Amino acid sequence: MAKISILGCGWLGLPLAKALLKKGFSVNGSTTSSEKISVLENAGLHPFLINVILSPVEGSLGNKSVSGIIETFLQESNTLIIDIPPKLRGPNKENFVGKIESLIPFIEKSSVENIIFVSSTSVYGEQNEIVTEESPLNPDTESGKQLVAAEQLLQSNDNFKTTVLRFGGLIGEERHPVKFLAGRENIDNPDAPINLIHQEDCIGIILKIIQNDSWNETFNAVTPFHPSRSTYYAQKAADLNLVSPKFNHKNTSVGKTISTNKIETILNYTFTKPNL
Template sequence: MIKISILGCGWLGLPLAKRLIENGNSVNGSTTSENKLPILKDAGINPFLVALESESVSESINTFLAESEILIIDIPPKLRGNQSFSNPLEMTFVRKIENLIPFIEKSKVKKVLFVSSTSVYGDQNDLITEETNPNPETESGKQLLLAEEMLQKNQNFETTILRFGGLIGKDRHPVTSLSGKENLTNADATVNLIHQNDCINIIEKIITQSKWNEVFNAVARFHPTRAEYYTRKAKEQKLALPKFSSEKSNIKKIISSEKVESVLNYQFELKNY
């Protein structure tokens, strides 16, 4: 049995915790909502109310990390669009991770898995691998990359970075927000998505195979155009069709998951995403 702490039991963290418990592990899970504590407890998770702020961290963080060998950080930056912070003191997500690190250092955690995003690559017109130099364009991508670097450079623990593409699942799909909209851009840009089930499976593989001090990209091996894919999904779900601009896109980014498949010996689930 491994003792694991999951910082952020949300859309991905909660079902991940359930899977890890099913496989015989003990899981501490955090939430920022007091109302969610009973939900975590009912799932067999040791529940903790932990608020990670740019100025401070909840006192419960020490107990949350106590005795854990592995920490999974799955908290989104929650930064909107291209908002830019010229002052380093305003880099809120980076400061949250910076405040967290000393607590990891003095705990028994020796392995950290940081859930990041392929947004750190920006809109490069290329086949993207883990060897591609990140070039984030959004504030969220910029702060994720800085957080990655802080964790990777720390010598007190080993960090694996897991960069997911667009997250989808049975209760989460971008077509619902695109339905009925007009003049959408980047019609012929490719999609880079990953299903919740694959996210959980890959995290399990990293833990069971002890793949630390690594960087992995993770998206499904299918890359239709935005117009083709979202039009088809709208029809399947009987939603109003999205309408795309005829203007050609110069974004042809394809994220490669070859490393996940070869190093972890992982096969993506065959799903009609």
């Protein structure tokens, strides 16, 4: 039975692990919460408590260490899925690039040959253009900048093959940005296109990458459905019986349109939630 390790069994990682188990894989799953170990175990995973720790040191990357038996977590796994998003909001900001640097020596010494790194379309910044995987990277947020650096660290390493998966805004049955926007006023960029993707398609695309052995690739992963923000969120608020958000139409809207032509052609993937 082939084994896959998932670093980060959260909102996406845990249902992904369950989907892999149904496909016949053995799955090692990590969490940073001791309370969640039983959740992973009950789902059929081999659970591991793993945390990458960076002690801040002014003017440096900090003291890097990994807690937990990461060697066993990676043992006998051919594929590693890294799904640990940068935590760069609030007072406890982290050095995400330093975290990836800490992990690489363990991966190099393991049986892992292939990596899927979950990234974000924030690496492109904002512009009124159609964006493909060949578009220049121009992140305008700290999160986007650190994701670019992390992508490059992994893809430049010859000890393994890394496929980067750049997701747009993540939605699911219990997770939708309209819940945050409902009732708000004076919201910018009403005419900008949406670039969202449903959890089911996130999982479906990862399964396709593994099935097709699509390694050393970069894919944009956004549902090819791009109505304007104002149109989409007004309709979605009505569908969910929420107060419709109000947008500011005085200023010019800025927003990219993410092309997913590569996923549809190279992976031959058909989206299961095309209209969100």
